[in-house]
Amino acid sequence: MKWGKALNAKVEETPEWSPYFLNFKSMKKELKAVKEMNSRGVEFKERDLDMHGLTTRESDSKEKLLKCTTDAIVPFLDKLNAEIATIETFFVATLTQLEKKLNEIERERRASDDEQKGVLALREINRSLNALEEFSRLNYISAAKILKKLDKSMESEVKTIYITEILNVQTFHTALSSTLRNLSERVDAILSAGSDVxxxxxxxxxxxxxxxxxxxxxxxxxxxxxxxxxxxxxxxxxxxxxxxxxxxxxxxxxxxxxxxxxxxxxxxxxxxxxxxxxxxxxxxxxxxxxxxxxxxxxxxxxxxxxxxxxxxxxxxxxxxxxxxxxxxxxxxxxxxxxxxxxxxxxxxxxxxxxxxxxx
The missing domain is CATH 3.90.79.10 (Nucleoside Triphosphate Pyrophosphohydrolase)
Structure with missing residues (x-):
């Protein structure tokens, strides 16, 4: 199955999150526009790249990207940055909300000393954390695949630089082994306490x-x-x-x-x-x-x-x-x-x- 169809099938599992996934279909259309602009030899008087507030690995990450791109590729990267920024904002907001809910449940359980208090809410948090991990994975793969298509069609070397300088330092990627894992372990420790799974x-x-x-x-x-x-x-x-x-x-x-x-x-x-x-x-x-x-x-x-x-x-x-x-x-x-x-x-x-x- 092609990635676009596989991605859509996964997105349908959490339809309320669909606006925050990378729009793979739209990015493929953007790639066609890049090819057309490149074939016409379009040049911009000023070459700049809107980072849309994204974190970068180094202070000169944007310059590194611009050095390996043609004028035709810049609008494509602008669009991709906007998509990644949407993913990042949603991920951080959702993770923060889940952490807040977990903290509240833990406080209530300590106050009541009731082992069953908040169990249903904890299971819902756990499902959301699993969905958030999948959200991160799918978007990371989508970004990598569209960059691979860009490199192949334009004979460029953007993918490696973009992944290193931009994608790998976003919270939706880095938090998988830190904050999200920590929250998941806290939930699992409560739910599994005293029972053999x-x-x-x-x-x-x-x-x-x-x-x-x-x-x-x-x-x-x-x-x-x-x-x-x-x-x-x-x-x-x-x-x-x-x-x-x-x-x-x-x-x-x-x-x-x-x-x-x-x-x-x-x-x-x-x-x-x-x-x-x-x-x-x-x-x-x-x-x-x-x-x-x-x-x-x-x-x-x-x-x-x-x-x-x-x-x-x-x-x-x-x-x-x-x-x-x-x-x-x-x-x-x-x-x-x-x-x-x-x-x-x-x-x-x-x-x-x-x-x-x-x-």
Whole structure:
């Protein structure tokens, strides 16, 4: 499915937020105007870029952007900045409102000493925080994709500079690993206190601990989600290497489909590590070592599916392996992959890895 249609389907899940999503269709039209202006050789007497109040990484970030653009690209970036500013304003206002509500509920619970007080409101806050995380992810991907289209059509190099200087320093991106995560963990700690959410039967793996023992990664577990259904267990593998100091991740493409991280369904009698090693060898053709557990993730999109996420260090890429004729391997910088990947669980895992790289 094309990104525009996939984005619209997601936007429809929170229609009241639709005016605050990046208007991907409008930006594609703007891109056509850029091409037309460029073909006519349009030039402006004064080249300036309206930042619409956006935070920038450096004081000269605007100048860096202007240096890598033609006159025809400037109006496109003006429009994109306005879209990002709308996203940023809505995200900050919504996050502030949710934090205020949570503070009020916590004060009321302490005053009444009632463990059930505000539970419904807390669950609503939790749903809003999850939606806000998805809002951030979708808009980040949309911006990255439209910039990629710009670079491709104009043979420019705007995407990398824009993401580094503008996109990566906006609150709707940076708050995911700070304020939003902190709020989510506070909510999860209250909702999960005193109750076991699920016990994962994972062979010899040390994953079947209760929710109280998971405080460090409560957000990743989404452990306010209770289920009596049988859970599917999947290993999610993140092969890593460093090239010229940059952290890179290997993704695979099967039968010319979309690139994705390697996932291994855990078979009967198998541990999650054994499943990981099997799939690394059979699907990706990799000899790996130094596996490290990243965490346990309850999928927000696949019903009753738990991902056991690992990083592995690639020791050798095999030239011949069982899926060699249908699978392609590709190395991407971790920031680039975060902006491109459409799998929500994969993005959450990559962001956690990026916060504390194992190599």
């Amino acid at each position: 699920f016990m994962a039967n994972s062979g010899s793996d040390n994953f079947n601990k209760n929710a109280r023992q998971r405080s460090n990664n409560a957000r990743d577990l989404n452990n306010d989600v209770e289920t009596t259904e049988v859970l599917r267990h999947v290993s999610l593998c993140v092969p890593l290497r460093r090239t010229d100091g940059e952290l890179e991740v290997l993704v695979v493409t099967e039968n010319d489909g979309s690139p994705h991280l390697v996932k291994a369904h855990i078979e009967a009698g198998e541990t999650s590590v054994e499943a990981l090693l099997r799939e690394m060898s059979e699907l990706a053709g990799l000899a790996v070592g130094q596996e490290r557990n990243v965490g346990e993730y309850l999928s927000t999109t696949k019903k009753n599916t738990v991902y056991y996420a690992y990083t592995v260090v690639v020791e050798r890429e095999l030239e011949d392996w069982p899926m060699a004729t249908t699978v392609r391997r590709r190395w991407l910088q971790i920031d680039e992959l975060i902006s491109e990947l459409e799998d929500n669980t994969g993005v959450r895992v990559l962001r956690k890895i990026n916060e504390s790289p194992p190599i």
